[in-house]
Amino acid sequence: MYQKSAFESFELEVNEDIRGYLNETAKWSYFLSILGFIGIGFMVLGGIGVSLYTGMNQVGGTGAYALGYSAGVGIVYIVLALVYLFPVLYLFKFSNKMKQALKLKNNEAFKLAFLNLKSHYKFMGIFTIVVFSIYFLVIIGVAISTALF
Numbered sequence: 001m002y003q004k005s006a007f008e009s010f011e012l013e014v015n016e017d018i019r020g021y022l023n024e025t026a027k028w029s030y031f032l033s034i035l036g037f038i039g040i041g042f043m044v045l046g047g048i049g050v051s052l053y054t055g056m057n058q059v060g061g062t063g064a065y066a067l068g069y070s071a072g073v074g075i076v077y078i079v080l081a082l083v084y085l086f087p088v089l090y091l092f093k094f095s096n097k098m099k100q101a102l103k104l105k106n107n108e109a110f111k112l113a114f115l116n117l118k119s120h121y122k123f124m125g126i127f128t129i130v131v132f133s134i135y136f137l138v139i140i141g142v143a144i145s146t147a148l149f
Contacts, residue, residue: 019102022098022102023098023099023102025098026094026095026098026099026102026113027095027099029091029092029094029095029098030092030095030096030099032091033088033089033091033092033095034092036084036087036088036091036092037088037092039084040081040084040085040088043077043078043080043081043084044077044078044081046077047073047074047075047076047077047078047081048074048078050070050073050074050077051070051071051073051074051075052070052074053070083127086123087120087123087124087127090116090117090119090120090123091116091117091120093112093113093116094113094114094116094117094120095113097109097110097112097113097116098110098113100113101113
């Protein structure tokens with residue numbers, strides 16, 4: 001006869017205290033995601049503004065060099081905004097699904113809320129590893145170039 005392990009038969013109880021904590025978490029994550037969307041909007045506007053301003057005033061140099069410099073800086077801002085969109089969107093979806101799950105006592109929305117929260121943290125973890133790797137490579141590059149010159 002097969003007997004389930006303690007882990008396999010484990011069930012969580014979402015009592016009123018936990019519901020309150022999850023509801024408050026959903027509200028704060030909604031607030032932070034809205035701020036994130038606003039920040040993304042500013043990043044896109046900043047990218048467009050930097051491109052136009054430096055291109056028109058030739059801050060980065062003269063002629064084609066200034067235009068290429070300003071376009072490059074603007075593209076970097078817009079690409080960073082696009083990268084930042086994904087974790088903010090996951091956080092926004094988490095908050096909406098969690099509010100829906102708690103209001104309607106919907107298990108599917110509850111599951112989807114945590115799926116989006118997992119995706120948010122997974123994205124942020126991978127992004128952090130990538131950024132630290134780039135920092136590490138830059139530090140090594142600076143050390144090597146300093147040693148050579």
